[in-house]
Structures are given as C-alpha cells and as structure tokens.
Amino acid sequence: MLITFVSPHTILIMNGCCRKKVLNFCVILNHKGETIGKMVEKCLLDWGIDGILTITCNDTSSNKLAIEWLKNSTKQWKNVILEHEFLHVECSGHILNFVVHDGLEQFNDSIVRVREAVRYLRSYPSRWAKWEKCVKDENVDSNKNVCLDISNGWNSTYMMLEVAEKFEKAFQRLEDEDDGFRQYIETSNVHRNDEEDGKITMNTRDSSAEGLPETLDWARTKALLQFLEIYYGTMKKISGSCNVTSDILFHEIVTIKDTLKDIGNSMHFDLRDMSSRMFNALDKY
Numbered sequence: 001m002l003i004t005f006v007s008p009h010t011i012l013i014m015n016g017c018c019r020k021k022v023l024n025f026c027v028i029l030n031h032k033g034e035t036i037g038k039m040v041e042k043c044l045l046d047w048g049i050d051g052i053l054t055i056t057c058n059d060t061s062s063n064k065l066a067i068e069w070l071k072n073s074t075k076q077w078k079n080v081i082l083e084h085e086f087l088h089v090e091c092s093g094h095i096l097n098f099v100v101h102d103g104l105e106q107f108n109d110s111i112v113r114v115r116e117a118v119r120y121l122r123s124y125p126s127r128w129a130k131w132e133k134c135v136k137d138e139n140v141d142s143n144k145n146v147c148l149d150i151s152n153g154w155n156s157t158y159m160m161l162e163v164a165e166k167f168e169k170a171f172q173r174l175e176d177e178d179d180g181f182r183q184y185i186e187t188s189n190v191h192r193n194d195e196e197d198g199k200i201t202m203n204t205r206d207s208s209a210e211g212l213p214e215t216l217d218w219a220r221t222k223a224l225l226q227f228l229e230i231y232y233g234t235m236k237k238i239s240g241s242c243n244v245t246s247d248i249l250f251h252e253i254v255t256i257k258d259t260l261k262d263i264g265n266s267m268h269f270d271l272r273d274m275s276s277r278m279f280n281a282l283d284k285y
Contacts, residue, residue: 033065040066041073051079054089064088092238092249095285100154100231102281103274107224110217111157113185114164115149117171117213120184122148130178131170138169155235158228161221168218175212185212223270227278230259257282 024043028035044052052074057063067088075084104111121131146167149160164171174181234252257279264275 031062033062033067034069036062036066037069037073040070044074050077051081052084052087053081054086056089056091090285093235096231096235096238097154098285099278099281100228102284103227103278104154104224106274106277107220107270110213110220111161111224113211113213113217114161114221115157116185117181118146118148118160118164120181121146127178127180131174134170134173134177135167138173140167140170142166154228155232158225158232161228162225165218165221165225168213171213182212186210220270223268223274226263226271227274230256253282 024046026039026043028039040055044050052070055067055070057067071084071087074080121127142163144163144166146164147160149156234256237252238249260275260279260282263271264279266272266275
C-alpha cells in the first residue's frame, strides 16, 4: 500500500539567521491540488499562522493547483501580505534550468553526437582496451574518464562534456582504429523525448544530429562549457539547504549577467549568439 505524506515547513528569522521548522507530518488521501491545499491550510490554522508571504513547493501540476486553492481560500485572512502577489514564486533552480535550456537548443546536435560517442564506450567494457590505447597514443593527460549524462539533466551533461572535450584527439583516433565505432554511431537510435515538468530534454535526435563528432562539434563543446561552468557553479550554491539566502541569489544572477555581457563581446559568433539567447532568457524568466 502506497501512503502519501505532506510535510509543511516554515522559515523563521531568529537572531539574524534563517531557521527551518517542520510544522507537521501528515497523511493525505490523494495528490489532488485541492486536497493538498486543504491540508496545508489546516496546518496553518492549527499553528496560528495567518500571514504568508511565499510558499515553496516542488514543480508539479498538483502543487501548482494547491497554491491556487490556498490563494483563493486565504485571501480574506486578516494578515494577508501584499494580497498574495508573491505567494507562489518560481524556484530559482527551475528558472536556471529554463535559461540553460533556451541557450542549449541551438547546440543540441553537437551534444547528441558527443553523447553517442561516449555511450559507445560505456556500453561494453570490452571496448575499453582500444580506447585506452587511443588515449595513450594521443598522450591525453586526464585523471578522469568519460561518463554518460542523464539526458534530462543539464548539470550531468556539463560533466559529460567537460571530460569528453579533453579526449577529443582520442575520439578522432578511435574513429580510425575501431571500425565498430563508426558502425555503432551510424546504426544507433536515439528516441525523441518530450519536455515535461520543466525538465530539460537534450537527447532529441534527427537526421542533422547523425554521425560522429566533428571538429565543429568539439569547438561548440568548448564554447558551451564556458557557459555551463558558470551555471553549474551557481546551481551548486543555490541548491544548498544550509546557506542559501536571497542576497546570495541576487549576487549570482548579477555575476551571470556580467559574464554573459563579457562573452557577448567575443569574436566567436556562436558565443555571441548563445550569450544573447541566455541573457534574454534571464530577463524573460
């Protein structure tokens, strides 16, 4: 039997520090937005909390409906703050995901080609002997080995590209020395996934994404890493549960915008284009 719980928390300011307190831990009957909203309302009433500024929740449709239900049911409360204008504020992590997604769309084909090259190596251990020989012959100096990403997580895509880019020459040699490499790439099938719940899907493939990684793909990978490194560092900071405050988030956004402006002055067309895309996406979200 599957039992579902809801666990409302509150953030209190005590001695200049944010403290998260668990309000309750209770069973709910279903995942309907109204059911969740009523349970949260009951917790608020039981604790005597009648002033709410914002509510943070996971990015699911039922939670969004719960927020809408709470907004309507509590708008007449005595201590309603700013008429619930900021009751539901988008999670900064989700906003960052949308921004990165908008910027990466133009380089999706290159990402897919690199991913398939890495997948070839990770699929069967027997292929590692030829790979290690290629790495040795090209004198690639790296204490890491290639890793496959999770296609709906750009942070794992960043880690995959960061390592794979160092092995560009080894991949080119593998293409010459391993007939199975080219055959695998030419016959591999990558299924089209849809974007859902704000998650990034970057394993979409069409005819333009077929083939082995080329020089242009590696050049684009290097360009991508300049952006992803910034966002990856920011995501690590804002994903922490012990030290995240609004001033840290503001500083990170300003840093990202300043960096995008600097990169936007690059002579590299792809860098300028991506910088413009991401800058506009930041303003949009």
